[in-house]
Amino acid sequence: MADQLHFSEEAEENRDRIFRTNEDERERIFLDHEARRDQEATSRRDEILQDVEDRVEERLASIPPAPPVAPVMPAQDQFPQSMPVPEPGYEVPPTEDIEEDIPVIPPPHEPIPSSPRPSLPPHREDVDFDAHTIAQSIQSQVAEATSRYLQEMLDTLRTERADLDEARTEAARVREELDAERERRIIDVEAQNTALKEELATLRAQNDQLRDDLEQERQLRITEDEARREVERDEARNRGDDLVRQLSDVTNIVSETRDECARKRETSDERWAQKEAWHNDCNTQMDEMRQMLQGFQQAFQDEVRQRQAEREAEAEKPGIESIVQQLSEENARLHALLRELSDGWRAETSRQHDDLINAVRSTAQEQVPFNISGYLDEFSKTLAKEVRQLLTEVGELATRKSSLQHEIASLLEFRQRYDHGGIYSRGYPMPTAGMPDVPMPEAPQEQPPPPSEPEGPQTAPSGWRPVRQRRLRRGREGGQAPGPAQAHPPPPPPGPPAPMFLDPRADPRAGSWATWQPGDAYVPSPVSSGERPTPVVAAPPVPQEPPGLFGPRTPRSSYHGH
Structure with a gap:
């Protein structure tokens, strides 16, 4: 109940605070609107006055300046000082004509019509009188326009003032309504507070009665709880004794079970160690076997790739x-x-x-000194380049x-x-004829018996034989090969047939046409009658002095015909 009363008081205070805050905000908004309205009225009044002043200045600026006036003599009678005195022989025209001649000033924003020229002679007094009349009419028009605009401004101000009065009246009425509403709400709040206070008193009485009932019930419950606790205490004591006996039995059983589990664990550990060792041995053997198989597979794949590459290379060649x-x-x-x-x-x-x-011959009969040797030398030099x-x-x-x-x-x-059937012979001996560092094998003393012929057909040995031209060239470059004029060594005695390669001791020119020197048993074929025989040039004798291109040189002191 106290909490409910406290909550109700706080709620009422919150409502009152919210109401006052709203009222203050409404008052502030009203005052702001009033200040803004006053400011707008003041600015409008200033704008109207400024507009009137601008229009007056525009009207004055649109009036043409008056012509210069001659100095006026002092007046004789009661005429104004600004009015000129006419001469005695000049008659003043009627007033109606003068008023008709005065130009009428047009309203603003309209062009000023040109005034008609007077038909009277241009006397100085007429000009002064016309200027004075025009100035008076301008002043009257300006005064009339000013009064009219001032009257409009006053009407506007009166209208604005009336509007302001009405607004103030409306504001006062609204304020009175707000005050009445506030008083009504205050009365309502006080009535609610009174009702809440009465309700609070009622609730307090009920709370006191409820507190007494709760106290009696609490005492009764305490008594019942004491009796129940005593009974539960006795039951718990008996149950504890039973549990102690049961726990002692369980402890004995657990001890026996623990011992049995320890024995079983030791036995299981021994078996597990044996199984683990056996598994490790099996894994090791499997790893070794797997590595061996992988090696075999890798070697097989390498061999397959190598054979494939060799076949592709052989196919491309x-x-x-x-x-x-x-x-x-x-x-x-x-x-x-x-x-x-x-x-x-x-x-x-x-x-x-x-x-x-x-x-x-054509120049032999001429009796002129002619150096045939010089000409022949020059011709020989020229021909030597082509040769x-x-x-x-x-x-x-x-x-x-x-x-x-x-x-x-x-x-x-x-x-x-x-x-041999397209199979590579790994034991094929390389020929070593012509190589200085390789010892030559000695000829066998006795010929081995001829091999027995196989029953099946055999492939005939190839007629091609390796050529040792490269080794001969290497020996020629090293200075150990014989020159073209050197005699060839005699052929060695015939040895056993070599189906794979030639005998390195045989004449290198016997089975190969890769050399420049023909063999000793080479006989050229006779030349047919249709071909031109190739002349054989004999070796010239060695002269005492170096010969020329076409034989011995002619002495330079000799001349043809001396």
């Missing part, structure tokens, strides 16, 4: 027969080219020699031919290695 055919065609073409060069060179030399002889070029080309062709022969020899040697 051209055949030995095609290579030999190409080399044979190249050799024939080179022989034809050499023969053509030799024939052309001989024909050109013969033609030049004949031309030279004819020229010498040197031809010899260079021949040397290049010979070098190319030698390289082709080396390639053919390598191919033949490679084929000889795979001669």
Whole structure:
């Protein structure tokens, strides 16, 4: 109840605080609107006054300036000081005509119409009188416009003031209504407070009665709890004794079970250790076997890849027969080219020699000193360049031919290695003829008995034999190979047949055409009647002095015809 009363008081205070806050906010908003309305009225009044002043200034600025007025003589009668005194012979026109002649000032924002010129003669007094009249009319118009605008401004101010009065009246009425509403709410709040206080008193009385009832019930419950606790205490004591007996029995059983488990654990550990050792041995053996199988598999795959690569390489390489055919065609073409060069060179030399002889014979009867030796030397020098070029080309062709022969020899040697059914012979001995560092095998003293012929057919040995041209060239470069004029060593006695390679002691020219020197038993075929025989040039005798290109030199002191 106290909490409910406290909550109700706090709620009432909150409502009162919210009401006062709303009222203060409403009052502040009303005062702000009033101040803004007063400020707007003041600014509007200032704008109206400024507009009136601007219009007056525009009207005054639109009036043309008055012409200069001559100095006025002092007045004789009661005329104003600004009015000129007319001369005695001048008659003043009627008032109506004067008023008609005064130009009417148009309203603002309209062009000023030009005034008609007076029909009277332009006297000085007339000009002054007209200017004074125009000034008076302007002043009257300005005063009228000013009064009219001031009247409008006053009307506007009165209207604004009336609006302000009405707004103040409305604000006062609203304020009175708000005060009445506030008084009514205050009365309502006081009535609610009174009702709440009465309700609070009622609740307090009920709370006191409820407190007494609760106290009686609490005492009764305490008594019942004491009796119940005593009964529960006796039951718990008996139950504890039973539990102690049961726990002692369980403890004995657990001790026996623990001992049995310890024995079983020891037995299980021993078995597990044996099984683990056995598993480790099995895993080790399996790992070794797996590694062995992987090694076998890797070796097999490597061997397969190697064989596949070898087969692809062999498939990509051209055949030995095609290579030999190409080399044979190249050799024939080179022989034809050499023969053509030799024939052309001989024909050109013969033609030049004949031309030279004819020229010498045609000039032999002239009685002039003629140095034939000098001309021949110059001709020999000129011809030597061409001969040197031809010899260079021949040397290049010979070098190319030698390289082709080396390639053919390598191919033949490679084929000889795979001669037995296309199987590589690992024990194939390399020929060592012509190599200075390799000892030559001695010839056997006795010939071995001929091998027995097999029952089945055998593959005939290949007719190709390896060529040792490369080793001969290496010996020639080292200075150990014999020159072309050196005699060849005699052939060794015949030995056992060598199906795989030639006897290194045999003549290298006997089974190969890769050298430049023909064999001793070589006999050239006779030349047919249709071909031109190649002349054989005999070796010239060795003179005392170095000979020229075409024989011994002619003494330089001799002249033809002396």
